[in-house]
Amino acid sequence: MKRFRLGVIINPLAGLGGSVGLKGSDGVAEQAIAKGATPRAQQRMQQALDVILPFAHQIDIITASGDMGGKLCRQMGFTTQDVYISAVSSGANSTSALDTQQAVKCLFGHHLDLLLFAGGDGTARDIYAVVDDSFPVLGVPAGVKIHSGVYGITPHASGVVVSMLLQGELVSLMSADVMDIDEVAFRLGIVKAKQFGEMTVPAAPRYIQAVKMGGKEVDELVLADIAADVIESMEDELYIMGSGSTVAAVMEDLDLDNTLLGIDVIQHKSVIAKDVTAQQLLALTADKTKFSSVKLVITLIGGQGHILGRGNQQLSPELIRQIEKDNILILATKTKLKALEGRPLIVDSGDPELDKALTGYYKIVTGYHDYVMYQVANPDLVEN
Numbered sequence: 001m002k003r004f005r006l007g008v009i010i011n012p013l014a015g016l017g018g019s020v021g022l023k024g025s026d027g028v029a030e031q032a033i034a035k036g037a038t039p040r041a042q043q044r045m046q047q048a049l050d051v052i053l054p055f056a057h058q059i060d061i062i063t064a065s066g067d068m069g070g071k072l073c074r075q076m077g078f079t080t081q082d083v084y085i086s087a088v089s090s091g092a093n094s095t096s097a098l099d100t101q102q103a104v105k106c107l108f109g110h111h112l113d114l115l116l117f118a119g120g121d122g123t124a125r126d127i128y129a130v131v132d133d134s135f136p137v138l139g140v141p142a143g144v145k146i147h148s149g150v151y152g153i154t155p156h157a158s159g160v161v162v163s164m165l166l167q168g169e170l171v172s173l174m175s176a177d178v179m180d181i182d183e184v185a186f187r188l189g190i191v192k193a194k195q196f197g198e199m200t201v202p203a204a205p206r207y208i209q210a211v212k213m214g215g216k217e218v219d220e221l222v223l224a225d226i227a228a229d230v231i232e233s234m235e236d237e238l239y240i241m242g243s244g245s246t247v248a249a250v251m252e253d254l255d256l257d258n259t260l261l262g263i264d265v266i267q268h269k270s271v272i273a274k275d276v277t278a279q280q281l282l283a284l285t286a287d288k289t290k291f292s293s294v295k296l297v298i299t300l301i302g303g304q305g306h307i308l309g310r311g312n313q314q315l316s317p318e319l320i321r322q323i324e325k326d327n328i329l330i331l332a333t334k335t336k337l338k339a340l341e342g343r344p345l346i347v348d349s350g351d352p353e354l355d356k357a358l359t360g361y362y363k364i365v366t367g368y369h370d371y372v373m374y375q376v377a378n379p380d381l382v383e384n
Contacts, residue, residue: 003060004166007112008049009103009127011119012067012095014041014142015313040313040350042072044142044155045118047352049076051159055166062110064103068095083107100126108135114202116162118142121180124150128178128197136173136200138162141209141348146310149176149210150199153304154348154355157207164204174203206343210303222333223249225368230297230329231269238291239266240281240323242298243312246331250297263314267291278316285322295327296320305340307376308358309348317351325358330374331365337374344377 049072052059056078063069064084073080084103086095100119104127107115114136117127120143131137139151140158152158164171175198201208227250241247241264251258254269262275265284273284285294296315300307307330308315330345347358361373 003058004055004114005060005062005110005112006162007104007107007110007115007117008045008061008063008069008073009100009107009115009117009119009123010041010045010064010067010069010072011100011117011123011126011142012039012041014119014123015039015044015144039067041118041142042067043350045069045116045140046072046076047155048116048118048140048152048159048162049073049078051156052162052166053077055163058166062107062112064099064106068099068103081110083110097122097126101130104130114138114162114165116140116158118155121145121148121178124148124178124199125180125196128199131199133175133198133200136202138201138208141309144311144313145181146209146304147179147181149208150178150201151209152207153209153306153346154309156352161202161204161207165202172203173200175199176201176208209306222335222367224253225370226250226331226333226365227253229365229368229370230331234269236268236292237327238272238285238294240264240285240294240296240315240319241266242296242315244299244301246299246333246336247297250331261311263312276314278314278319281314281319282316285319293327294323295329296323297329297331299331300336300345302336303339304346305343306346306348309346309350313350315349317349317354320349320354320358325360328358328362329365330362330376332374334366334372337364337366337372344375347376 059078061073061078061080062083063073063080064086065082066086068086070080070082084106086099100123116138117123118140124139127137137150138158138161140155141151152161178196178199180194180196223246230250231253241251243261248258248260256271258264259275264271265273265276298307301310347355349355359376361375363371364374366372
């Protein structure tokens with residue numbers, strides 16, 4: 001039987017800026033590391049490859065050396081061939097976009113069946129610059145911002161799609177948008193998304209994420225009603241206010257300065273910390289004598305349904321474990337929920353066990369004293 005030739009590329013810098021509030025990793029890797037960020041792309045790719053590990057006997061992995069893929073794949077027991085020596089392996093401080101592009105060019109000459117890559121929108125752009133729409137690819141989400149439609153909804157879901165191919169299931173191909181935003185503007189709270197082209201991905205809509213819906217919520221009255229409901233219930237707790245325009249409406253009604261694309265903390269209806277990092281959040285929530293409990297206020301990404309793991313990596317698994325499930329407040333307009341067409345909300349914290357614990361039905365605040373019950377899923381249950 002012909003062995004499946006799987007190309008694997010990891011952007012080792014992907015997602016570095018998320019936990020430290022930098023809203024991205026492009027051009028700020030050293031700054032992120034100085035702030036205490038730790039790489040997560042290896043872990044994300046491992047979660048995807050774990051799904052196909054039972055099929056290792058029928059897979060040949062073609063990859064780049066070291067942290068760009070070879071080291072992880074070899075450690076996991078896959079038959080691995082390194083066809084590109086990364087800059088880090090050659091003595092450089094870090095890899096670059098040029099490394100990604102050069103690696104893909106090298107992999108292309110080895111008759112791949114699929115290219116699996118871990119990164120964010122910048123990585124997708126780098127790969128598109130070489131691949132265009134001529135070859136099937138699939139992304140493992142590891143970046144801070146994931147607007148492109150070439151990624152699985154979670155790392156586990158990306159692995160499931162590859163396993164479908166390995167088991168001979170009929171998986172068609174479809175075109176998906178490669179999107180990216182201006183990170184400099186993004187750090188100033190301005191979202192400027194642009195389509196750069198399309199790549200070909202396995203057509204498994206249940207597992208492949210939709211392109212993020214952009215634009216400001218037009219129904220201001222609904223947002224005001226949601227805000228009124230949240231504010232009415234506020235007591236002496238510590239409130240961690242997530243990113244996004246729906247949560248921003250609560251801050252606006254409180255007349256508080258808001259970090260649209262970051263995380264703020266309020267107590268007694270006053271801001272006590274702005275645009276915080278993951279470590280700052282853990283420090284703020286450590287002293288239980290200063291508050292009765294901690295509540296997390298979050299919303300979903302329109303079109304995708306993610307509530308954790310997209311643009312809010314400051315909300316670390318360690319923090320979420322401290323917050324009881326009942327203290328997670330999810331805000332959403334019914335328009336956004338209907339746009340999901342029945343697909344569940346997604347948690348992708350980076351910790352599969354935590355994601356599994358967070359599954360279930362949640363009361364979603366959709367207006368003033370108006371709620372709906374909606375399912376939250378996790379990578380291990382997506383395929384059920």
